[in-house]
Amino acid sequence: MENRNTFTGKIGFILAAAGSAVGLGNLWRFPYLAAKYGGGAFLFVYILLAVTFGTVLMITEISIGRKTQLSPLAAFGKLSKKWGWLGKLATFVPVLIFPYYCLIGGWVTKYTYATIADLGAAAQDSYFGGYVSSSVEPLVWFGVFLALTTLVVLFGVNKGIEKLSKILMPALLVITVGLSVYVVTRPGSLPGIKYYLLPNFKELSFKTFLAALGQLFYSMSLAMGIMITYGSYLSKEEKITEATHKIELFDTAIAFLAGLMIIPAVFNFSGGDKTALSTGPSLMFQTLPKVFNEMPAGRIIGALFFFLVLFAALTSSVSILEAIVSGIIDEFGMKRVPATLIVAAYGAALGAVCSLGFGIWSNIKIIGFGILDFLDFISNNVFLPLVGMFTCIMVGFVIKPKSIIDEVESNGTFRSKGFYSVMVKWIAPIFIFAILISGILQSFGILKI
Numbered sequence: 001m002e003n004r005n006t007f008t009g010k011i012g013f014i015l016a017a018a019g020s021a022v023g024l025g026n027l028w029r030f031p032y033l034a035a036k037y038g039g040g041a042f043l044f045v046y047i048l049l050a051v052t053f054g055t056v057l058m059i060t061e062i063s064i065g066r067k068t069q070l071s072p073l074a075a076f077g078k079l080s081k082k083w084g085w086l087g088k089l090a091t092f093v094p095v096l097i098f099p100y101y102c103l104i105g106g107w108v109t110k111y112t113y114a115t116i117a118d119l120g121a122a123a124q125d126s127y128f129g130g131y132v133s134s135s136v137e138p139l140v141w142f143g144v145f146l147a148l149t150t151l152v153v154l155f156g157v158n159k160g161i162e163k164l165s166k167i168l169m170p171a172l173l174v175i176t177v178g179l180s181v182y183v184v185t186r187p188g189s190l191p192g193i194k195y196y197l198l199p200n201f202k203e204l205s206f207k208t209f210l211a212a213l214g215q216l217f218y219s220m221s222l223a224m225g226i227m228i229t230y231g232s233y234l235s236k237e238e239k240i241t242e243a244t245h246k247i248e249l250f251d252t253a254i255a256f257l258a259g260l261m262i263i264p265a266v267f268n269f270s271g272g273d274k275t276a277l278s279t280g281p282s283l284m285f286q287t288l289p290k291v292f293n294e295m296p297a298g299r300i301i302g303a304l305f306f307f308l309v310l311f312a313a314l315t316s317s318v319s320i321l322e323a324i325v326s327g328i329i330d331e332f333g334m335k336r337v338p339a340t341l342i343v344a345a346y347g348a349a350l351g352a353v354c355s356l357g358f359g360i361w362s363n364i365k366i367i368g369f370g371i372l373d374f375l376d377f378i379s380n381n382v383f384l385p386l387v388g389m390f391t392c393i394m395v396g397f398v399i400k401p402k403s404i405i406d407e408v409e410s411n412g413t414f415r416s417k418g419f420y421s422v423m424v425k426w427i428a429p430i431f432i433f434a435i436l437i438s439g440i441l442q443s444f445g446i447l448k449i
């Protein structure tokens with residue numbers, strides 16, 4: 001249990017959990033997925049899944065944490081001896097995410113700098129492609145971001161970070177609202193707003209569901225043990241349902257606004273060309289510099305924006321690393337410093353491979369994905385749904401929904417407990433399974449719907 005308490009020690013649970021949840025998932029990943037999977041249709045599916053599966057899983061995880069007062073590695077084993085492996089599987093997901101998360105963090109660091117140094121150049125079409133496909137420069141910025149993350153975890157300056165996040169998270173919200181209002185009120189943004197907000201159900205497929213489900217878990221840090229850890233810090237006085245709703249609302253609001261800011265802007269600059277929306281991971285980096293470049297005082301606002309994204313990314317990467325490190329400490333009895341350094345070295349190696357996957361190794365494809373996209377797919381679209389599904393099965397049939405309901409009701413009411421029981425036992429596992437299988441088959445082109 002070494003040091004784990006210090007991370008969330010003094011600050012409010014909501015802020016800590018929301019700070020961990022709000023990161024690149026909201027600002028970088030959500031908008032490009034929404035753009036790729038049919039705008040409003042994706043948004044609709046995402047919100048639908050958030051209020052059903054998201055809520056059920058978050059309540060479950062927070063309750064497991066508070067009930068057992070243990071880390072996920074130990075918690076599942078304590079609830080049921082046969083299910084200890086699920087804790088390990090959940091803890092493994094951050095291991096897959098960490099390297100490429102830091103690589104994207106490096107991109108954000110680079111863009112913070114580039115916006116200040118030469119916004120005109122950064123706004124050029126070929127700038128991003130040139131940057132990611134070069135061999136050395138992305139590695140340097142990746143190194144900077146990874147080093148920052150590692151230093152924070154090594155020296156445990158978490159308190160400083162948390163104080164800062166009390167100021168910077170609201171600032172991020174204000175900037176995001178401000179920028180989306182700006183984008184939305186520009187002439188020519190209406191088609192983009194429509195595309196983002198009005199669901200076109202022709203665009204719906206199981207892939208949309210799989211993408212939305214994976215994104216939901218990723219963005220809310222679900223199905224990877226994180227919320228169990230936070231739950232173990234939650235005081236018995238706190239109401240679990242209320243906390244869940246607040247975290248979900250905050251996380252979804254930031255993601256929604258990020259989409260509102262980026263998608264209409266792309267439409268505007270591409271003259272309504274939908275193919276400009278399917279650029280994937282580069283969406284944020286190719287469009288926003290253009291928006292800033294045309295704004296009065298764009299350099300300052302742009303720099304401020306990327307700085308805040310950087311900050312959100314850093315608080316998340318710190319807690320991803322912390323999750324892995326504390327798992328290793330618990331499981332292998334290793335000391336904090338060597339454990340942190342080993343994970344950082346692993347992150348550096350795999351992250352570098354991801355980076356080169358955009359350049360000299362861009363011909364390497366794993367089941368059709370580039371290296372980063374493959375890691376992202378396998379972690380979010382395969383492992384997260386799997387862990388989520390097994391968590392529901394374990395709760396539904398082994399420890400029984402009642403044990404979670406009792407924990408929630410130990411203070412406060414649980415109005416939708418009937419719904420919860422049915423969801424966790426039947427609907428969630430069956431649907432997650434269906435989404436998972438059909439989504440994967442579709443990704444491989446085996447199934448066409």
Ligand code: TRP
Nearest residue numbers: 021023024025026219221319320
């Ligand atoms: N939820 C974070 C985001 O939206 C990313 C994330 C994934 C994360 N796993 C995590 C954050 C573990 C903290 C801990 O960017």
